[in-house]
Amino acid sequence: MTDIEVFYELKKSVLEHYKKRYPYFDGNWKSFSSQDILNLIDDVQENTKNSVSEKWIYTHLKPETNEKLPRKDMLDIFSQYVGKETWNEYKFVFLNQTKKVQKENKASSKTKYWILGFVIIVLFLFLFWRTKQSENKTKTIELNEKYSNDSISSQTTKAFVVEDSVLTEIAIENSKIEVKENAKVIVKGPFYEERIVDLQKTPEIKKVVLEPNDYANILHGFIKSDIKDWQTRKEQLDKILDENVEVIVMLQNNLGAEYFNKEEFSQKVIIPTPSLKQLQIVEIKKNTENKIIFIRLVKR
Numbered sequence: 109m110t111d112i113e114v115f116y117e118l119k120k121s122v123l124e125h126y127k128k129r130y131p132y133f134d135g136n137w138k139s140f141s142s143q144d145i146l147n148l149i150d151d152v153q154e155n156t157k158n159s160v161s162e163k164w165i166y167t168h169l170k171p172e173t174n175e176k177l178p179r180k181d182m183l184d185i186f187s188q189y190v191g192k193e194t195w196n197e198y199k200f201v202f203l204n205q206t207k208k209v210q211k212e213n214k215a216s217s218k219t220k221y222w223i224l225g226f227v228i229i230v231l232f233l234f235l236f237w238r239t240k241q242s243e244n245k246t247k248t249i250e251l252n253e254k255y256s257n258d259s260i261s262s263q264t265t266k267a268f269v270v271e272d273s274v275l276t277e278i279a280i281e282n283s284k285i286e287v288k289e290n291a292k293v294i295v296k297g298p299f300y301e302e303r304i305v306d307l308q309k310t311p312e313i314k315k316v317v318l319e320p321n322d323y324a325n326i327l328h329g330f331i332k333s334d335i336k337d338w339q340t341r342k343e344q345l346d347k348i349l350d351e352n353v354e355v356i357v358m359l360q361n362n363l364g365a366e367y368f369n370k371e372e373f374s375q376k377v378i379i380p381t382p383s384l385k386q387l388q389i390v391e392i393k394k395n396t397e398n399k400i401i402f403i404r405l406v407k408r
Contacts, residue, residue, distance in 0.1 A: 265297035
């Protein structure tokens with residue numbers, strides 16, 4: 109800090125001291141009147157036993173800016189007026205106070221940064237903990253068949269949790285699944301329409317109702333029943349199977365698979381046999397006309 113800058117501070121100190129002596133004055137050097145100047149001259153003489161001129165005050169105290177520093181003897185007088193012995197003492201005390209304030213401000217800023225950093229870390233840890241708590245919380249969802257309200261078999265119906273497009277199968281026990289509160293779940297099987305449930309968007313869900321796949325259930329009935337009316341079966345199969353349906357039967361003991369077209373498969377289904385009842389439907393696909401275009405079966 110330059111001597112001129114310290115002189116500006118001395119001017120402020122002089123004005124503050126004057127206001128204490130003359131509390132009715134509430135202005136600045138610019139508004140300092142001729143009477144104020146006379147009052148200041150008298151006050152300086154009374155306090156320091158030294159005289160100052162009006163011209164000196166007009167020249168050095170009233171201007172907002174000063175090009176050069178006044179004589180040291182005059183600086184000593186006004187330093188005494190504000191309570192210091194000399195200009196050197198005033199400057200020394202002011203500069204030390206400034207350094208102390210700067211140091212305190214720096215320490216205070218550093219402390220604030222530490223506190224802010226600590227608060228941010230605590231907040232981050234809290235949010236991380238809350239997220240983990242939320243992720244680890246689970247809920248039980250009941251699975252029901254829409255019309256019969258029957259229990260859902262885990263042998264034919266599967267449930268999956270979707271994470272980053274990866275499907276992980278989860279257990280179905282007593283027609284119920286247990287998943288994390290914010291999970292995305294897919295329930296599917298050959299005898300029901302696929303259901304997708306996003307608990308993050310619909311956290312209130314406690315039950316998932318599965319819509320039966322009617323044609324798959326009809327086909328299942330053909331395979332497992334002992335109906336002898338082959339003509340009725342043929343007509344019904346013709347209605348639910350697409351002309352270009354593909355049927356794959358997976359054989360046991362890794363012996364491969366058998367392929368059937370519509371005519372071949374219909375012929376196999378319309379006449380019940382013990383080997384037909386050993387087939388289990390594991391996958392069915394339908395086209396936009398709601399006809400079956402693909403069937404996958406396994407031989408049990």
